[in-house]
Amino acid sequence: MVEENQGLSKMIExxxxxxxxxxxxxxxxxxxxxxxxxxxxxxxxxxxxSSFGGCRVCVVEIKGSTRVFASCVTxxxxxxxxITDSERLRRYRKWAIELLLAxxxxxCSVCVANGSCELQQLATELGVxxxxxxxxxxxxxxxxxxxxxxxxxxxxxxxTRCIRVCDEIEGVHTIDLMFRGKNSKVIFDLDDKWSFxxxxxxxxxxxxxxxxxxxxxxxxxxxxxxxxxxxxxxxxRRIEKTIG
Amino acid sequence: MAKVRLATVWLSGCSGCHxxxxxxxxxxxxxxxxxxxxxxxxxxxxxxPENVDITLVEGAVGNEEQLELLKKIRRRTRILIAFGDCAxxxxxxxxxxxxxxxxxxxxxxxxxxxxxxxQGVPTQIPRLTERVFALNEVVKVDFYxxxxxxxxxxxxxxxxxxxxxxxxxxxxxxxxx
Numbered sequence: 001m002v003e004e005n006q007g008l009s010k011m012i013e014x015x016x017x018x019x020x021x022x023x024x025x026x027x028x029x030x031x032x033x034x035x036x037x038x039x040x041x042x043x044x045x046x047x048x049x050s051s052f053g054g055c056r057v058c059v060v061e062i063k064g065s066t067r068v069f070a071s072c073v074t075x076x077x078x079x080x081x082x083i084t085d086s087e088r089l090r091r092y093r094k095w096a097i098e099l100l101l102a103x104x105x106x107x108c109s110v111c112v113a114n115g116s117c118e119l120q121q122l123a124t125e126l127g128v129x130x131x132x133x134x135x136x137x138x139x140x141x142x143x144x145x146x147x148x149x150x151x152x153x154x155x156x157x158x159x160t161r162c163i164r165v166c167d168e169i170e171g172v173h174t175i176d177l178m179f180r181g182k183n184s185k186v187i188f189d190l191d192d193k194w195s196f197x198x199x200x201x202x203x204x205x206x207x208x209x210x211x212x213x214x215x216x217x218x219x220x221x222x223x224x225x226x227x228x229x230x231x232x233x234x235x236x237r238r239i240e241k242t243i244g
Numbered sequence: 245m246a247k248v249r250l251a252t253v254w255l256s257g258c259s260g261c262h263x264x265x266x267x268x269x270x271x272x273x274x275x276x277x278x279x280x281x282x283x284x285x286x287x288x289x290x291x292x293p294e295n296v297d298i299t300l301v302e303g304a305v306g307n308e309e310q311l312e313l314l315k316k317i318r319r320r321t322r323i324l325i326a327f328g329d330c331a332x333x334x335x336x337x338x339x340x341x342x343x344x345x346x347x348x349x350x351x352x353x354x355x356x357x358x359x360x361x362x363q364g365v366p367t368q369i370p371r372l373t374e375r376v377f378a379l380n381e382v383v384k385v386d387f388y389x390x391x392x393x394x395x396x397x398x399x400x401x402x403x404x405x406x407x408x409x410x411x412x413x414x415x416x417x418x419x420x421x
Contacts, residue, residue, distance in 0.1 A: 108421025109392040123420035129388040137341035
């Protein structure tokens with residue numbers, strides 16, 4: 001986990017795509033790149049909460065190493081030379097998206113997020129025009145018990161954004177993950193139906209940050225609900241901390 | 245120069261991709277100068293002909309007749325193009341795979357449980373495959389045109405690139421799903 005830096009910290013210099021940049025020590029490569037308007041595609045990353053490096057879409061190369069690094073969880077260091085775009089990186093990113101698409105039955109034409117989906121957007125961007133692996137046709141039960149929200153595990157990509165906002169921003173930790181690997185499932189409280197999850201405050205942050213159509217507000221187009229950045233939430237949280 | 249032999253095929257899909265094909269409007273006339281349409285749902289030619297240069301296949305494989313037809317198309321076509329999302333990845337057609345109930349139950353669901361009148365599974369239709377397949381799960385596919393449906397401009401671009409002897413580059417021209 002990369003904690004956000006607070007207060008004064010040491011400044012360092014590094015190179016991203018042959019561009020010299022100055023950054024705060026401890027910040028992630030992805031954060032520094034974005035601050036300097038260098039684009040690295042990312043999916044599970046969410047500004048304002050911790051990163052966990054799950055989707056592997058934000059991989060970058062670092063000179064002097066043969067492996068690739070998830071830029072959202074790799075801190076910058078002095079003199080580091082980062083490469084954000086190469087044939088190999090594009091190949092890896094494309095595979096990451098293809099495997100996510102194949103893991104569950106993502107059918108855009110019947111999805112509430114069609115047109116505002118980050119997975120779909122990245123598939124388009126990375127040139128995923130078909131899948132090279134066989135799909136899983138999972139059949140998880142939908143949870144429509146909540147008055148305002150709906151949950152379709154068949155569309156979930158396990159990015160854990162909802163878990164992180166629920167825990168770190170709303171502070172209730174209603175949502176968590178059950179099981180392992182591709183069988184992982186996002187659950188409410190102790191795998192209760194959503195309406196029986198007593199800790200849920202019905203704040204709606206989870207559906208606002210869901211990059212796909214897995215968590216959504218009933219009867220509302222996903223494009224109106226989505227929020228990619230939680231900066232405002234985070235600022236209010238910092239103010240609370242300072243005061244309290 | 246002999247005209248390029250073009251075929252279009254409609255498997256398990258809604259025909260929306262063919263509608264989009266027709267949406268090329270006046271550009272169809274330009275296309276007609278360059279190709280000979282040798283097989284198509286809009287041309288009523290029963291058997292799939294030999295020696296076809298380009299075939300656009302709409303729809304996924306949902307029954308055994310289509311399975312045989314697709315293999316025949318592959319044998320007789322130089323460039324086989326998966327035309328639209330059902331052909332590319334199964335799309336709505338393949339949603340029945342989620343039920344995972346086998347062909348009899350799928351038919352029962354459609355023709356008995358969800359209807360009020362004339363309930364009964366039809367017997368004069370080709371046998372359904374156990375699950376729905378995208379084209380590339382059955383045969384080798386040479387090119388993919390994603391979209392539900394693919395926009396007419398994209399179809400026109402792809403065809404013209406092939407007709408001019410180039411391989412189309414879709415970067416930034418299509419939308420996934």
